[in-house]
Amino acid sequence: MAKIAVYSGNSYCMEVIRGYINNAETKFGMKNQTAYFESVDMLEWDMETSGMFDLVIVHRSWEIAGLLRRKYREINLMMVALGMSRKMYEVQPCYQVYEPMSETDFMRVFMSAVGGIEKSPCFVFSTGWVKYRLNVHEIMYFESDKRKVNIKGLYGDYSFYGNMRDLSERIKKLYTGFVRVHSSYIVNIEYVRGYSSRQITLLDGTRIGINDKWRPEVMDNIAETEMASIRHISTILC
Numbered sequence: 689m690a691k692i693a694v695y696s697g698n699s700y701c702m703e704v705i706r707g708y709i710n711n712a713e714t715k716f717g718m719k720n721q722t723a724y725f726e727s728v729d730m731l732e733w734d735m736e737t738s739g740m741f742d743l744v745i746v747h748r749s750w751e752i753a754g755l756l757r758r759k760y761r762e763i764n765l766m767m768v769a770l771g772m773s774r775k776m777y778e779v780q781p782c783y784q785v786y787e788p789m790s791e792t793d794f795m796r797v798f799m800s801a802v803g804g805i806e807k808s809p810c811f812v813f814s815t816g817w818v819k820y821r822l823n824v825h826e827i828m829y830f831e832s833d834k835r836k837v838n839i840k841g842l843y844g845d846y847s848f849y850g851n852m853r854d855l856s857e858r859i860k861k862l863y864t865g866f867v868r869v870h871s872s873y874i875v876n877i878e879y880v881r882g883y884s885s886r887q888i889t890l891l892d893g894t895r896i897g898i899n900d901k902w903r904p905e906v907m908d909n910i911a912e913t914e915m916a917s918i919r920h921i922s923t924i925l926c
Contacts, residue, residue, distance in 0.1 A: 690802050692722040695731055696747035702726065705747065705768070708794045716799065728752050735760065739820045743801050750775040762826060762843035766801050809863050813848040820846060824863040828879045828890060830855060832872040867909040870899045883910055
């Protein structure tokens with residue numbers, strides 16, 4: 689189930705999009721959590737209090753899309769708009785439907801967007817009353833801090849109450865690219881730039897010592913896994 693937001697300043701078009709989404713869910717047996725907004729302030733408030741949406745559909749307003757992209761770099765945007773715009777390079781929508789749109793066109797792009805969300809594993813956690821879903825490929829490492837676990841993310845940092853033992857078992861079932869290198873660290877190998885028998889160096893320059901207990905597993909995992917994904921290098925360095 690994907691968490692989706694739809695923004696439109698046009699109430700008629702909002703209802704058209706609502707109908708298309710409802711028809712897609714009925715046709716393909718889907719059940720998404722979808723919220724509709726005519727105010728960007730309410731959309732931002734919802735994101736701040738209830739956590740990030742898996743997909744945000746913006747109707748026509750490249751200005752609003754640009755605002756969301758600048759404030760939430762990791763946002764997954766789908767634009768519904770008239771043709772091309774100079775602001776496309778600023779907004780960088782992940783998906784776009786051109787107007788005038790048909791239900792067939794909308795459904796094709798929408799299903800592609802939702803299908804991509806469902807195929808990508810996400811780590812779900814709560815901070816207070818807010819639940820978050822982070823794509824595992826956007827998590828650099830987990831760090832233990834007493835009763836809390838800190839997450840160093842590609843687009844931001846988070847924390848939640850938990851312990852490394854339970855987290856280690858949980859994350860292994862979700863994605864095999866994580867390895868525990870220390871009693872206080874679980875690292876995503878995609879972000880490892882270099883390593884020795886004593887420490888690893890991440891793309892952002894962070895150095896983490898390798899504990900004797902986990903050294904054999906770390907060496908085996910790093911040897912078998914592609915390190916330092918090109919997409920991560922370009923994101924961190926830019």
